[in-house]
Amino acid sequence: MKLDKEWVVEDKDSSFAFMHWCSDGHHEGILHVHDAYELTVILHGQGQRFIGDHVSYYNNGDVVLLGPGIPHMWLTFSEDMRMDAIVIQIPTERLVLWQQALPELKSLQTFFTETMRGIFFSESTEIIKNIIALETQDSFTRLQSMLALLRNFSELPYDVLASAYYKRPKTDGTQQRRIDTVQRYLLEHFKEDVKQDDVAAYVEMSRSGFSRFFRQAIGKTFSRYLQELRIGFSCERLALSDDAIIDICYESGFNNLSNFNRIFRSLQNMTPREFRSSQRQ
Numbered sequence: 001m002k003l004d005k006e007w008v009v010e011d012k013d014s015s016f017a018f019m020h021w022c023s024d025g026h027h028e029g030i031l032h033v034h035d036a037y038e039l040t041v042i043l044h045g046q047g048q049r050f051i052g053d054h055v056s057y058y059n060n061g062d063v064v065l066l067g068p069g070i071p072h073m074w075l076t077f078s079e080d081m082r083m084d085a086i087v088i089q090i091p092t093e094r095l096v097l098w099q100q101a102l103p104e105l106k107s108l109q110t111f112f113t114e115t116m117r118g119i120f121f122s123e124s125t126e127i128i129k130n131i132i133a134l135e136t137q138d139s140f141t142r143l144q145s146m147l148a149l150l151r152n153f154s155e156l157p158y159d160v161l162a163s164a165y166y167k168r169p170k171t172d173g174t175q176q177r178r179i180d181t182v183q184r185y186l187l188e189h190f191k192e193d194v195k196q197d198d199v200a201a202y203v204e205m206s207r208s209g210f211s212r213f214f215r216q217a218i219g220k221t222f223s224r225y226l227q228e229l230r231i232g233f234s235c236e237r238l239a240l241s242d243d244a245i246i247d248i249c250y251e252s253g254f255n256n257l258s259n260f261n262r263i264f265r266s267l268q269n270m271t272p273r274e275f276r277s278s279q280r281q
Contacts, residue, residue, distance in 0.1 A: 014139045016090040016146060023083045031073040031183070036089040037115060038066045040074070041124075041131055044084040046239050047076030048232035051118035052162030053219035055228035057235035057268075059279065063124040063131075065153060067115035068092045070162065076236065086131055088146075098147075105147075111154040118161035127152055166219040178203050179217045190229040191253045196222045230254060231267045238272055239279040245272050 031050060042062040049058045050073045051066065058074065066072055076083065095112070099105045121127070130149060134142050181203055186194065199222070200210035214222045234252040237243060246257050249272075254260040264272050 015094055015143055016088060018134055018142070019087045019089075020135060021083070021085050021087055031071050031180075033069055033071050034089070035068045036091050037068060037095055037112075038072075038090075039086075039088040039131070040064050040066075041086040041128055042074075042084075043086065043128075043132075044082060045074075045076060046081065046236050047074060048229070048236070049074045052166045053225075054118065054161040054163070054166075055225065055232055056161075057232045057239075059239065061124060061128065063121040063128065064118060064161070065115050065121070066118045067112065070116060070118055072118065081240070086135075088131070088134075090146075102147075105150070108150065108154045114158075114160050117164075117166060119158045120161055121153065121156050121158050123156055127156065163219050175213075175217065178213070182214070186226065186229060190226060190233070191251065193255070194226060194253070226253075227263050228267065231264055234260070234264065234272065235268070235275060238276040245276075248272070 040063070042058055042060060044060055046057070046059050049056060049062070049064070050071070051064065052070050052072075074085075099109070099112075127149065130145065130152075134145055137145060182199060185199060185202060196210065197207055200207050203210070205213065211222065214225075218225055230252040234248050237248045237251065238245070241248070243251075249257050249260040252260070254263075261271060264270075264275070268275055270278070
């Protein structure tokens with residue numbers, strides 16, 4: 001998985017970029033970084049999101065705010081999944097100028113610091129309406145609304161996504177190329193009986209050396225990361241299909257149902273059956 005440096009979209013008539021993005025069918029994202037604060041709102045779509053060392057399932061109404069420099073990607077495995085999202089980008093230097101010029105924003109410094117690890121808003125229904133309204137506003141009204149949204153965001157409950165010990169990777173070098181190769185391999189083979197020894201051999205490393213390398217680069221163990229990939233895929237299948245849970249268990253790469261149920265509950269705080277019901281209410 002190549003880590004790309006993405007250019008920030010510029011809008012000469014606005015202090016920030018507003019994009020309403022749609023696609024039909026399978027969406028395979030590209031792991032990338034950019035020098036901007038980015039707000040992503042999933043209006044319609046399900047799949048997996050990768051934020052630093054965090055991997056999880058996303059669904060309709062998913063709202064995530066990212067600080068600059070953290071690798072991220074949204075993808076879906078479904079061939080007929082329609083994606084509909086709003087993406088807002090505020091260049092880093094512009095937000096810094098806002099903070100310097102507007103004393104009211106200085107109180108949000110802790111909030112902006114936590115966006116460097118990515119933050120997810122679970123209670124977002126009302127604020128999504130305000131974000132959608134930006135699309136039809138003139139540039140001056142849109143700026144006023146954006147400043148109000150930043151304040152509102154800081155007052156909402158949120159979860160920090162990437163772990164506290166996550167270290168941002170460099171965008172080049174031998175280590176980054178190696179972790180790109182590992183992540184791409186796991187995305188292509190996580191449904192199979194993947195062993196750490198096999199992946200270590202694939203990138204020409206010893207088992208112990210690979211274990212240390214993976215923990216340092218990703219911030220978690222190989223087995224934990226693989227579990228998160230598989231559970232994220234199973235969440236998508238539970239939400240979108242009527243397949244039996246045991247079939248989804250095996251399709252996701254698990255070899256027994258009890259292990260699947262145990263790991264699913266540890267990551268999602270509910271059983272697969274409860275998760276499926278929650279997605280259909």
